[in-house]
Amino acid sequence: MTKIQTQYNRRSFIKISAAAGGGMLIGFSWLNGCKPNAPEMAEGLPLPEEWYEINGYIKIGDTGLVTIYSPNPEIGQNVRTSMPMIVAEELDVPWDHVVVEQAPLNTGFYQNQFAGGSLSIRLSWNALRMAGATGRRMLLEAAAKEWRVNVADLSASEGVITEINGDRSVTYGEIASKAVGIEVPKEVELKEPKDFKLIGTSQKNVDGKKIVTGEPLFGLDFHREGMKLAMIAHAPAFGMTVGDFNEAEIKAMPGVDDAFVIDTSINEPGMFDEKGFHQLIAIVGDSTWPLMQAKKALRVKWQTTGELESTALHKKRLADALEKGQVQESRRDGNPDAAFRKAAKVIERTYNCPFIAHNTLEPMNFFAHVTADGAELIGPTQTPEALEGSVAKMLNMPIENITVNMTRIGGGFGRRLYVHFGLEAAAISKKIGGPVKLIYTREDDMSQGTYRPTYSSVYKAGLDENNNLIAFSVRGAGLPEGPVFPNRFPAGAVENYSAEKIMAPTNVTTGAWRAPRSNFTAGAEQSFLDEVAELAGKDPIDFRLELFDRAIKDPVGGEYDYDAERYAGVLKMVKEKSNWGTPMPGVHRGVAAYFCHSTYVAEVFDMVMENGNPVIQKVWCAVDCGIVVNPDGAVNMIQGGVVDGIGHAMYSQLTFENGSPREMNFDTYKLIRHSQAPREIEVFFVENEIAPTGLGEPGLPPAMGALANAMYKATGVRYYDQPFMGMERQVLG
Amino acid sequence: MAKYSLKVNGKSVDVDVDPNTPMLWVLRDHLQLVGTKYGCGIAQCGSCTIHLGNAAVRSCQLPVAVVGSQEITTIEGLSEKGDHPVQQAWLEHDVPQCGYCQAGQIMSAAALLKNNPSPSDADIDAVMDGNICRCGTYVRIKQAIKTAAKTQSA
Numbered sequence: 011m012t013k014i015q016t017q018y019n020r021r022s023f024i025k026i027s028a029a030a031g032g033g034m035l036i037g038f039s040w041l042n043g044c045k046p047n048a049p050e051m052a053e054g055l056p057l058p059e060e061w062y063e064i065n066g067y068i069k070i071g072d073t074g075l076v077t078i079y080s081p082n083p084e085i086g087q088n089v090r091t092s093m094p095m096i097v098a099e100e101l102d103v104p105w106d107h108v109v110v111e112q113a114p115l116n117t118g119f120y121q122n123q124f125a126g127g128s129l130s131i132r133l134s135w136n137a138l139r140m141a142g143a144t145g146r147r148m149l150l151e152a153a154a155k156e157w158r159v160n161v162a163d164l165s166a167s168e169g170v171i172t173e174i175n176g177d178r179s180v181t182y183g184e185i186a187s188k189a190v191g192i193e194v195p196k197e198v199e200l201k202e203p204k205d206f207k208l209i210g211t212s213q214k215n216v217d218g219k220k221i222v223t224g225e226p227l228f229g230l231d232f233h234r235e236g237m238k239l240a241m242i243a244h245a246p247a248f249g250m251t252v253g254d255f256n257e258a259e260i261k262a263m264p265g266v267d268d269a270f271v272i273d274t275s276i277n278e279p280g281m282f283d284e285k286g287f288h289q290l291i292a293i294v295g296d297s298t299w300p301l302m303q304a305k306k307a308l309r310v311k312w313q314t315t316g317e318l319e320s321t322a323l324h325k326k327r328l329a330d331a332l333e334k335g336q337v338q339e340s341r342r343d344g345n346p347d348a349a350f351r352k353a354a355k356v357i358e359r360t361y362n363c364p365f366i367a368h369n370t371l372e373p374m375n376f377f378a379h380v381t382a383d384g385a386e387l388i389g390p391t392q393t394p395e396a397l398e399g400s401v402a403k404m405l406n407m408p409i410e411n412i413t414v415n416m417t418r419i420g421g422g423f424g425r426r427l428y429v430h431f432g433l434e435a436a437a438i439s440k441k442i443g444g445p446v447k448l449i450y451t452r453e454d455d456m457s458q459g460t461y462r463p464t465y466s467s468v469y470k471a472g473l474d475e476n477n478n479l480i481a482f483s484v485r486g487a488g489l490p491e492g493p494v495f496p497n498r499f500p501a502g503a504v505e506n507y508s509a510e511k512i513m514a515p516t517n518v519t520t521g522a523w524r525a526p527r528s529n530f531t532a533g534a535e536q537s538f539l540d541e542v543a544e545l546a547g548k549d550p551i552d553f554r555l556e557l558f559d560r561a562i563k564d565p566v567g568g569e570y571d572y573d574a575e576r577y578a579g580v581l582k583m584v585k586e587k588s589n590w591g592t593p594m595p596g597v598h599r600g601v602a603a604y605f606c607h608s609t610y611v612a613e614v615f616d617m618v619m620e621n622g623n624p625v626i627q628k629v630w631c632a633v634d635c636g637i638v639v640n641p642d643g644a645v646n647m648i649q650g651g652v653v654d655g656i657g658h659a660m661y662s663q664l665t666f667e668n669g670s671p672r673e674m675n676f677d678t679y680k681l682i683r684h685s686q687a688p689r690e691i692e693v694f695f696v697e698n699e700i701a702p703t704g705l706g707e708p709g710l711p712p713a714m715g716a717l718a719n720a721m722y723k724a725t726g727v728r729y730y731d732q733p734f735m736g737m738e739r740q741v742l743g
Numbered sequence: 744m745a746k747y748s749l750k751v752n753g754k755s756v757d758v759d760v761d762p763n764t765p766m767l768w769v770l771r772d773h774l775q776l777v778g779t780k781y782g783c784g785i786a787q788c789g790s791c792t793i794h795l796g797n798a799a800v801r802s803c804q805l806p807v808a809v810v811g812s813q814e815i816t817t818i819e820g821l822s823e824k825g826d827h828p829v830q831q832a833w834l835e836h837d838v839p840q841c842g843y844c845q846a847g848q849i850m851s852a853a854a855l856l857k858n859n860p861s862p863s864d865a866d867i868d869a870v871m872d873g874n875i876c877r878c879g880t881y882v883r884i885k886q887a888i889k890t891a892a893k894t895q896s897a
Contacts, residue, residue, distance in 0.1 A: 086841030086878050214837045221842035222833045222849060223825035224778020224818030231777040239772075264744075264761070297772040299764045302784075371782050371790060371877045372843045420780075420843030421877050452783045642837055646883065650840055653879025676787035676875065685868035687881035 012200040014136065016144050023062045023148060023189040026069070055107060062186040064148065065194070066119045067097050067141035074169055074183030076103050079113035081134065083125040083392050084217075085422030086650075087706045088643040091216045092131060093138055095639055099208045100142025100201060103169040103182060110216045115394035115414040125392040125419075126427050126522065128607035128704025131639060135701050143198040149182055152189040156180075203637060203699040212642035217418065227418040229375045229389035230449065237377065237445040238267065240294045240438045241301040243308055244287035244458050247669030248517045249316035252289040256309045260293060263307060265300025269293045272437040274430060276403040282396040284430035286519040287458055292438045298449060305451070316517050318669030321364075324489055324516065328362075328466040331487035331514035338513050341496035343567030344506035349481035353472030357545055360468045361534035363732040364663035365461040365489075367671075368523055369681060372420020373455040378435035379445035384411035385436055386445075390419035392426040400429050401436050423654075424522035428460045453674040460521030461664060465493040465530045469538040472506075477546035479557065483508040486531070489516035493527040493534075499577065499605065500539075502570035503557040518666065524654065525707035528606040529714070533659060533732070536602035536715025541728065550601050550719070551585050554578075572605045576634050579696055580612040583632035587694050588614040597627065600719025602712040608703035610634040610696075613652065613712045615688075615720035624724045626656070626688040629716075631709065633693060636700035644705050645693040651709020652691050657682025659714040663733050680733075747807050751776070752820025762808035767791045769807050770817060778818035778846045782875070789874030792847040792854075793817050799854035801873075818846035821853060829853045832891035840878035848874045852888045861892050 058071025069077040078094035094110045115123055122133040146166050153171040154161045157178060165172050172179040203209075220227055245251050252271055260269040275288040293304045350356055376389035378401075385405055391397050394414040402409040419426060435448040450458075467486035474480045482504040486494035492511035501507055523529060543553035558578035561570065581603050584590070590599070596618055603612035614630040631648050638644050661680040665672045673679035718729045746759045751774060758773045767784075770776040770793070779802055782790030786801040793802045794816035821827045829852050839845045848871070855862055855870045862870070867888055876884065 086839075088840065212837075214834065215839060217842065218834050218837060218839060219825055221839045221845050222818075222830040223821075224776075224846045226777050228780075228843060230781065233775070233777075297760075297768065298781075299761065299768040299772070369877060370843075371780075371788065371841070371875065373781070419841060421841045423877075449781075452785075646837065646840060646880070649882055650879035653881055654877075657879070675785055676783050677785060681875050681877065682879070682881075683875060684871040684881045684885070687879065689864075689882075691882050 012202070013197050014140055014143070014200055015197055016140055016194060018065050018144065018194045023064045023186065023192065025187070025190055026061050026063050058183070060187065062189060064145050065141055066113070066116065067138070068101060068145045070182055070186040072183050072186060074107055074181050076101070076108050076182070077111055078108055079111050081113045081120040081123050082130045083394065083416045083419055083422070084112070085125045085392060085419040085426065087125065087130065087647060088215055088640065089125070089130045091213055092639045092643060093134060094216070095208055095213060096135065096138040097142040099206055100139045101145045102167050105208055105213055107169055112416055115398060115416070117395055123394055125422055126424065128609065128706040128708060130704065132608060132701070132703045139200050140198065143200050144194060147195050147198045148189050148192045149185055151192045152185050153180055155192070156185065156188050209637065209639050210641065213640055215643070228372050228420045229377070229417040230372055230420070232377050232388055232417060232447060234377065234379070234445050237447055238294050238442060239296060239298055239301060240292050240435070240446050240448045241305055241451065242434055242448065242454060243291040243305055243310070244454065245312050246457070247318055248286055248519065249314060249318045249669045250312045251315050252291060253311035253313045255291055255311070260304050260307060263300065263304045265295045265297060266304045267294045267296070268442060269304070270441060272434060272441065274404060274433040274437050276400055280396060280400065282393050282427050282429050283400055284428065284433070284519070286517070290434060292434070292441070294438065294442055294446065302451065319516060319518060320667050321665040324464050324666065327489060327514045327516070328464065328487050331512050332466060332468060332485055335487055335512040335514050337510050338492055339494070339496055339511040341501055341507065341509045341567070343501070343504070346481050346483050346506040346508040349506035350470065350472045353481055354475040355473040355545055356470065357542060358468065358470040359538055359541065359730060360466065361537065361730050362466045363464060363530045364665065365464045365518065365520070366523065366658055366662050367456050367459045367461055367664050367679065368423045368425035369456065369679070370421030370423060370425050373452055374431040374450040375448055376432045376435040377445065377447045378432065378439040380405060380436050380439040384413070386413050387432055387436065388415045388417065389432065390417050390426055391429065391432060392419070392422050393429060397429040397432045400433055404433050405436060405440065423524040424526065425460060427522055452676070456674050456679060457671050460519050462523030462529060463488040463491055463520045467493060467531065467534050469534065471538070471542045473542070473546050477548065479504055479542065479546070481506040484535070485510045485512065487512040487514055489514050489518070490520060493531045495527065495531065495571065497569065497571040499570070499572055500557050502565045502567060502574070503561040505566055507566065525606055525711050528604065528707070528711040529658070532602065532604040532606070532711030533714025533718060536604065536712060537718040537728070540600070540715070540719040540722070549591070551581055551590055554581055554603065576610050577603065577605055580610045580632040580634050583694060583696060584612040584614050584630055587632060588630040590614060598720055598723035600716045600721070600723060602715030602719060604708070604712040604715070606711055607707045609705060609708035611648070611708045611712050613716040615716040617720040617724045619724055624721055627690070629688045629691040631691065631693040632696065634696035634698070635705055635708070636698060636702040638695045639702055641695065644695065647705040648693045648709035649691045651707070652713045653682060653687050655710040655713025656688070656717055657686070659717055659732050660686070660735050661733050745808070747810070749810060749815060750812065751815045752817060758807065760807055762806060764807050765803050766793065766805040766807055766810060766815065767802040770802065776817050776819050780843055780846060782844070788844070789851060790844050790847040792850040792874065794850060794854055797854065797857055799851045818850060821849065827853060828891040828894040829856065829887070832887040832894065835890060836883045836887040838880050838883040838887050840880055844874060844876045848876065848884055852884070852891065855888070856892055856895055860896055862888070
């Protein structure tokens, strides 16, 4: 039994009134038409009259209904199901007695309330277990006190406390009122993973019914009586800003209440603050369509303040950076230069990728209501805490006077780590003196991005006369940050190794895009290793396993960033599951493996040619993320990552001319569609008892490499430059 | 501005809007039916798919003035209890990730099955290619459509 120190300052369960909606945390049932989860989630259990709350995660009703608060933003990674499952496991309640509510931002209580870096489950694993175990222990103590026995004489399971050598039993709902006054234990016991009953079972998305019936869930759906709508216009190019505009004409248009310039710049901006467009034109009215017409009627004297960059310039900057750019980070083992000179075979290849936009399907939006005393913000954010801090700075208001609540989020992928749209909503609300919901058009969204940087990497490998890899180097540049992770594989596995990460400037705003840097580097590196294995005359999986073997038995140089046993483990698993090596006539296979965000993923793509088109018949995935909390939800994440990886490797790009993105909507910016997705994606998980890591990002990076390697087998062509097929051609599923 | 009497989800409703206003914004801003989503505004993503009679249409490109007396069905009116075979199949396959596109996907799939009760993979692709899922739930959507087709024909 694992013991864990609790960290709560609250003394006890407290009784909270159901009349007030069930307590302080539930006081924000603000969505128009939002109904309680109870009917579909807890059939047969009546709604409680009294609720008892323990620690901000758990509220137990007198009927046995349990509310579990999900602390983190839900961007589609399904944490609103998996995080409460972890609490319910340790609390030991039947899952169908549980309803899930979104917790508000509460930095005093919850930790790590953000959605990024595939970290939600990994960082909160202990806190969620502790919350459940603490509740269970306090209910046991309440029953022990009531029956005048020791806690050791009782057991708790499935929401019922039973006397081990007696006849008495009581449900959590019945005993909850008696837990008021029981002190929070200093230490609680956690279950052994082998005793998990709920973790490791597939549970459906707790919001599934609401999603398929179109209930208001998203930021764009939020409605508050009396609120205005607003749209913004930013300068049409990076390197430009707002100037005078036809204000009187716009204000006179039907459906327009007001039009003005806002400024969202703040002192000492943080990493999630806007770097490009701080001055914007805001137009306010009552409905969306007239605002869209007003935006079209804007005539603005935009001011040029910086360089107006182009894709041609970006390519030149990357080439220059590779030649003589500023090295940000590097690693060097052995003597790569000497090793390349004496190598029997040397191969060098260059890989490129363009800027890409996140394109969450729900465009940026936020609700804000700023008054003299405070600011209320509601909407889709991956970083509520960063938003709160930046709004406080912009409004020059104490942080305590600001509240942030999170709606369900129509896609994140890193885009909503950035908080400018929340600040813009707050600035507009302050100006008009009332509540407002800001909505971006798709064009606003795609042209005011925090894009994935454009990258270029040169890989070089040297083989000796026995086809052993004796030298490996990578030099990678990016605007404005290089894509190389110097201590990742194959660091530690090659005698002579060099890695250099190089930066070059741009005024195009960039940021974290699903699996930052890995989303390019995995594809480049894994395509390159495929080519090196071919040059060595070795099977691509066996070639990689040889390298991991070296990293395990006789590691080269200082520390490296991966667990070679687990890395090799997913390759071995995908090899076995896919019957790799068994000839399959007409099927062309490519493999890749990558480790990022603490999770290991290997993928095999099976491709066939039909009517001259490459078709992805099946994708096999092997994943090691430690304990799998919700297996079918985990499969969904990996499947989505694979499809996303294929789509962005194949089709998507953002190009620039005179500082403006040429692609502003889905007519020119291509995203993967149904017919291009694989026909089947099967996912296998390594079974172990290691604390769980995340799945939001790791499924994507290897897909780009496995795809390129399968396409080579199918077509005889190596693909070095993303997007592999641009707008013209496609791979079918 | 002009007054229109519309039939939405079996009910008669009156709105007073600019004749060019797309049904998407009539539904969302004037009728508080926000299940129909805005994604691109140029009929490229399918998030705003509704039924006009029996046909799936992109409501962002459907001006209110051309609707006339035709029946409009939105995700909120697809079934009374959220139990249309397509909705049930979506739950069975636990399709959604972020969920934002799914109302549009479901409306496209429901129209497909009404017109073609047992579609082939190619039939599904041809119709569903108009609906983008940014999270990449395409494999599950296809499975769910096949399940719904079986349920409907049973």
